Amino acid sequence: MSDAPKRIHLVGFGNPGRLDDGLGPALAAAIEELQLPNVSVDSDYQLTVDDAHDVAPYDVVVFADADVRGREPFYFESVEVGEGISFSSHGCSPSAVVSLARELFGGPREAYLIGMRGYEWDAFEERLSEKARENLEEAIQFLKKVFQSGDFAGSVIENDVKAL
């Protein structure tokens, strides 16, 4: 077992022009500002197949997204390969990205998803709702501690509000 610090990559995704759908990119921007060691940050409207190439070299990848009806203020779960893979759009699920990354490029070793509860979606406005902002703040503090401790598996918070 290597004692070298884990190389961590955070990918926030969502459309900041659609209200709380911008929670993922907002979390990515906040973590980037912290300039944490061994943590790189990326942001996009949605995950696509080329993210498989980008996440593969890292020890740990954390995806950050908004969630329509998940646990408040957020959950933090391991991304399981082959679980719930669906291809409903040009975008990929975190599970699909990790599956593809491991299949084609041999990594990453660990992958997690932080799903922040959002509340407002269906308008073109570049702002977060008040409750979403509160959830974002809690998620930032949580991730900061997890990144600094390096204990990802021990930090899992299950989403106890499953999709209908």
Added chain:
Amino acid sequence: MAEKRIIVEPVTRVEGHGKVSLLLDEENKVKQARLHIVEFRGFERFIQGRPYWEIPVMVQRLCGICPVSHHLAAAKAMDQIVGVDKLTPVAEKMRRLMHYGQTLQSHALHFFHLASPDLLMGFDADPEIRNVIGVAKKFPELATQGVLLRKYGQEVIKATSGKKIHGTGAIPGGINKNLSIAERDEFLKDIDQMVEWSEGALKVAKEYTMEHLEELGSFGSFESSHLSHIREDGCMDLYDGGLRAITKDGDKIFDHIPVEQYSDYLAEEVRPWSYMKFPFIKSIGPEDGWYRVGPLSRVNTADFIDTPLAESARVEFMALTSGKPNNITLAYHWARMIEMLHSAEKIRELLNDSDLQGNDLVIKGERREEGIATLEAPRGTLFHHYKVDENDQVTMANLIVSTTSNNIPMNLAVQKIAEEYISGKPEITEGLLNRLEIGIRAYDPCLSCATHAMGKMPLEVKLIDAEGKVVDQMVKG
């Protein structure tokens, strides 16, 4: 009456929210088939009151898949607002490079991620393997090429627009950066490989079509008019040109129409059962004036392509229909790969053009109140139309996106497929679902883009009888 209505909601592997409803008669034959698209219509209103120079950046929020198309179309319209009809060479070539990067990555994404599972694994393959992971396991080399082609296009966008997303490269009257020597050399290292991989993908799409010609000849296919913009000499031009529309036989309906006059030739109709508008060619009328846009239409409308490998592929494509328009819906995939190869060739051509290192980035002319532009976006002709007042604020915006133009054609594809695969069978089958999705996906539609939050897009299928009672239901995803 014992009518039944089958609803497929939403359609998988297309963007946003859509559902298919199939109304059956008492003999379980398709009486009516419709693709309903729930499209946000608030965007035009959202940008009213904003200063015009913000628009090329702001419109990228409209779509998570082709933000560059909206960025460039808005910038072209705003060129007119600032009185610029012709950009400097570096500005136009940087924008073109950005656009070919966008087309390359978008076509690669569609073909490898969305289309190849159907084509390589078969329409009736188990959904567990009929996806990009299945392709990666069975055809790892091809899947890797797809990922890296997409990534290359994304890197071109980043270098030309300044950022991977929400780029600022194109500004009214020009561009805000050139391509450095270091950036150019980095792209030159891999461009031959991208051209070669594009040729390989084209071969897959062509061979698939040729091997399944009989089946595809009827699969969601129908004769139609086609529209695109076209260069003055009739060459395919994805960035700029006049409007050309042709009939199903290839006769010109109109040609080289300046895009500023689009509203003299095209109109939009609203129908009560859909949120989307229905554009049509005015001279033909709303009933029969619909047309197709996108790769199939562009290859059909072009007299030639000005890159050798893509031109050779176009000649081969058109030979299949003896030079007449090809109206096979699934031939969109073949045409899309011709354009991907063309884009790779164009990127190579531009990378070797020293104008990209020029410094004359922006010009301005006499201020105008109205700007209209088109762009051949990956999915088809995109129209941006704006009016700006004396305070520099946008007072009117009208956008016609390619998925809107393909609205009727997608409905017709659904109708044709449903008639072929459901008649006499009053239940939802996996085979029917697959084929409906495959027919719609050929158009690579991007519906209400970019709201993707988890939990919003299950696949729900309902069979409802005439009284509104659900008699069958399937949920996917």
